[in-house]
Amino acid sequence: MARLPETIQNLIEEFNKLPGIGPKTSERFIFYLLKQPTEELDKLAERIKRLKEKITTCPVCYNFTDTVPCPICSDSKRDQKTICVVSESPDVIAIEKTSKYQGSYHVLGGVINQIEGIGPEQLKIKELVNRIQKNGIKEIILATNPDLEGESTALYLARLLKPMKIRITRIGRGLPMGSNIEYADEVTLANALAGRGEMN
Ligand SMILES: [Zn+2]
Known part of the structure; x- marks a missing residue:
């Protein structure tokens, strides 16, 4: 079988690293790109390059942002005394797409996962505790995914934050076990937020 040119092969390998992209899709991307004018490819390359130059993490909530602090943390109309704790930015x-939440967020940067060697110290948990202590937070909504790692992370946080005398809630059971907040539909997610239950 004839081998693909090395330039194509190398780019296929790069696209293959993207989540949800297999070799077939990578090939389709490349043959699509080959048909585009050079200016389009330059624009794409430039935008990829800009990503890490322009985007940083908010020093308050650790969400991705191009302004510091991020638009949510600097919005005085939002309830900055309520923090919804999520594992990643897509959450x-x-x-936000539900339009039913008016508080702030805290992005942990993952979940506790023994097998992958991710412990509490690798997540933004220390930063969360500092934020609660400094800002007179009223409520923490634990909105990690309703799967094994998400549940154990929520449980860990509930125990850790218990002595801090604040309201600690967990998003409701409307979300099926093993599901993913990122892919939940807006109505289900809004219901899960509204139906949050006390953990302390
Ligand atoms: Zn922020």
């Missing part, structure tokens, strides 16, 4: 986008 913030999913909850």
Whole structure:
């Protein structure tokens, strides 16, 4: 079988690293790109390059942002005394799409996962505790995914934050076990937020 040119092969390998992209899709991307004018490819390359130059993490909530602090943390109309704790940035986008939440967020940067060697110290948990202590937070909504790692992370946080005398809630059971907040539909997610239950 004839081998693909090395330039194509190398780019296929790069696309293959993207989540949800297999070799077939990578090939389709490349043959699509080959048909585009050079200016389009330059624009794409430039935008990829800009990503890490322009986007940083908010020093308050650790969500991705191009302004510091991020638009949510600097919005005085939002309830800055309520923090919704999520594992990753796409969860913030999913909850924002419901238009039913007016508080702030805290992005942990993952979940506790023994097998993958991710402990509490690798997540933004220390930063969350500092934030609660400094800002007179009233409520923490634990909105990690309703799967094994998400549940154990929520449980860990509930125990850790218990002595801090604040309201600690967990998003409701409307979300099926093993599901993912990022892919939940807006109505289910809004219901899960509204139906949050006390953990302390
Ligand atoms: Zn922020």
